[in-house]
Structures are given as structure tokens and as C-alpha cells.
Amino acid sequence: MAADDSRRRLPRGAQGVRSRFASRFAGYMHHHRESLLSSLGRLLATPLQSLMTMLVLAIGLALPASLFTAMDNLRQLGGEVELSARMTVFVDRATPEAELEALVADLAALDDVADLVLVSREQALADFRESSGFGDVLNLLDENPLPAVVMVEPTTVAGGDHGRVSALASTIGADPRVDDVVVDLAWLQRFQALLDIGRRLVWALGVALGIGVLLIVGNTIRLAIASRREEIVVVKLIGGTNRFVRRPFLYSGLWYGVGAGLLAWLLVTLAVSLLASTIGQLAALYQSGFRLVGPGLGSLSTLLACGGLLGLAGAWIAVSVHLRHVEPE
């Protein structure tokens, strides 16, 4: 018996016990390392097949990941709008040009107003001509159809209080020189609510696709177990513990998951870089400095961790269900 032999040869006492434990532990660690590398070797031995499996998994991870990226970008867009959350006061077109200065002065005197910008009718027309792309159409009109506009930015305190913003809007709206007041806040609130719903949907989708990834890994590992049946039987017959038999399969699952996470990150990054310039142009048309932000390194580590965990869990399920049935006969 090998264990007894080594026991006999080693010196008695703590030193011997410790060195035996140390050597057993070294053997254990060695098998971990070897399982890690041999399972990777197996994946690389059939590169196309492994890549296909990983791609399927990667798509399962990339879908929620790209939606999360989209949500992040939308939230950022929302944040930008929030900073500029203001009221647009449309001045009645009957108001003479000379009255505008007086109106601005009156509005500036209001308590909750932090800042305001006057956009005259000519300026509005020029802006519109430049950025809308309908400049030629404007030439067909006899007179400038645009009203003068005062952009009112409420103080930070008032801006956060829905009631005070509404009150301010109605105060301004009561002025006879004012045609209409549009509060951007309502739109912003709807946008935030939609964003919340979207976030929940993405989470639900992410969970569903995560389960999909789990099952795909599970099935892949099940096939691996079936194809290595002979080896498992031999290892069990010569005294391999279940843990020993399980280890390479768990590492396979881990590799599949981590590989899929990396591929998913690459897919999303690729998609974002393809979209970025187009979206940048669109944002410029809206006079927004908005830029599409891709999944960063943080997302990479999240994807690697999620992929790895799902792969490991899928392999664990497959192994605990199927290894039990592989017994020597």
C-alpha cells in the first residue's frame, strides 16, 4: 500500500506528519493545476467546436450586456437632460421686439429663477435653419414663423420640487406677453419611469438568458461526460474520489463561461464602436454632446465573472446529475 509505505519511510512526529500533509496538499494542488490546463487543452484540441459553443454562450451573455450598455447610455442621456431641466417660455408673437428686454427682466426677478437665456426670433430662425436640415423650406415662407423664446432655468432647489416648478410655470404663463410655457420636467419624469421599466425588463431577460447559458453549459458537459465514460470508470475503479473525477469537468465549464464572457464583451464593444459614429452625428443634430459609451473594463470583469460563474454552475449541475450514473459494472 503506497500510503503506508510513505508513512513508514517518513520520520515520526510533527515534522513527518507535516511533510506528509504538505506533500499530499502539493499533490492536490497539482491535480487542480493539471485539471485547469488539461481541460483548456481539451477545448483547444477541437478549436472550432469549442468556439461555436462559446459563441452560442457569448450571444446569450451579449444580449443582456448590450441592453445594459444601452440603458447606461440612456441614463447618461437622461442625466444630461436633467442638468438642463428648464422651462421653455414661448413669447406671444404679438409682443413687440422692444418689450422682450422688459419681459426678461421681469422673469429674472422671479424668486425661483436661477438663469435665463433669450432666443430672439431671428436667432431661433438661424438656429433652426442650421440644425434641422429644413433650411430650404424656411425660404418658402413669407415671414419668420418662429416665436421668440426664453429658456428659464429654475434654481436647483425649485427644480427638484415638482410643485414649485409647476407654480413657477403657471406664474410665468399668466403673463399676457407669454403664449405658452413648456416644462421639460414632465417629459423627464416619463423618461425616467420608462427607463425604470426598461431596466426591469433587461434584468428579467438577463436572468432568462443566464438560465439558458447554464443549460447549454450543462448539456455540453453532459456530452463530455458521455464521451469520457471509459476514463471515468477506470478512475473510479482505481480509487478516484468523486471530487477527483468532477474537477476537470468543472474547469471545462469554467473555461467555457470565461471564454463566452470575453467573446460577449468583444461582441458588445464591436457593436458599440460600429454605432458610435452614427449616434454621435445624431446627437450633434440635437446639439447634444452625447457620446455612446461602450462597455468598459468594469463590464469586462463583470462579464468574465458572470460567464465563469454560470459556466461553473452549469458544469456542477451536469456533473452532479450525470456522474452518479457512470459507475463501473
Add this chain to the structure above:
Amino acid sequence: MIRFESISKRYPGGHEALSGLHLHLAPGEFAFLTGHSGAGKSTLLKLIMLMERPTAGQLLINGKNLGRLHDSQIPHYRRRVGVVFQNHHLLFDRTVYDNVALPLQVLGMPRAEIPRRVRAALDKVGLLGRESQNPITLSSGEQQRVGIARAVVHKPRILLADEPTGNLDPELSVGIMNLFRDFADVGVTVLVATHDISLIAPMGCREIHLQQGKLAGDSHGSR
């Protein structure tokens, strides 16, 4: 070393493979297990390997009752037993060396010690220098010897063989049987199941004969 105390094994369906078997093998003893197919030879070996549990009786190995062994302890028990199969169960996706090294890896033996042990086992079966070959390139006699090297590389106390010469011609078979006897000579308890009476008669070893699950003859040999 191996003690059967009125062991019975009844399979679901009613077939009684072994009934009330008493048997004892001393440490370092070499014995053949004979009988027609279906006489219970394989069942007896499976009981020692703990691939099956007896339905009645006690099986003691080295004084320990196997019935008390929990399932989770089975792997640790099996590491003390070497087994040679008729179809040798070699793995053709790896070299001869890796096949023989497998039991040592299972044991968690330090890496540095493995090559020496593997070479010693291969030397014993006369296959030194074939480490890097794939077993599929070897003849069936050589494959069986790789199987034996794998069974003994971790120096088990007990060596079991189930029809180890089933696929071999008589000349190779004698060589294999002599190899088993060498292990018995160094203190391993060896039990070889075979139906090849002509082969074992000249060896003059103990022969345990089973018939329909019962002990039908136990001739203590000259050795």
C-alpha cells in the same frame, strides 16, 4: 487478508450469484478462482472491489469489515486494491506512461516521485522504454501487461485479475501468470479468476473452484 464469512449475493430478480460462501486468503497468498461462467467468479471479485455489496454475510479485508465502509470511503479503500481486467480498460487517448501514472495521480502523489514509480512498474512487466507509445500500438499481450503495471504501480496489498489471459495465446498467458506469481512472492495477495484449467494445473497453486455460487473445491497447491 481476504475473508468471506457466509457471504451471499442475491441480485434483484432473484438470481443468487453466491450463497453462503466461506473463504480465506492469507497475506501473500496466490490463488486461482475457477468455475464456469455464471458460477460467481465475477461477483466475488466485484464484492472485493466494492462494486457490489453482499446481501448477507461479512466480508473482511485485512481484518476490517467492508460492510461498515461508507460509500464515500470506497475510493480510499479501492486504492489499496489493484485490478487487472480481461479487456484491460486502457485509455487510448494517452500514452502508456500516462495510463500507468493514473493511480498515482489519483493518490495525489508528489509529482517528482511519479516517473520513478511508473518506470519501476513498467520495468517489472518488461515494457521499459515504451512509455511514450500509445497503448493502441501495442500487441494485446503488451496491452495486458500495461494493465498489470497500472494495477501494481501504487503497490497495492491485494491484486485481483478477472480473466487476464482471456484474449491471449497460451505462451503469453504463461508469462502473465508467472508475473502474477512474482507479485505474490513479494507479499501481495493475488486472486486470479480464470477458466483456463490447462494453464493453471502445471503451476501448482491454490485453486478455488466455484459452482453455482457455492464453493465446490479448494485445493491448496504445492506452493
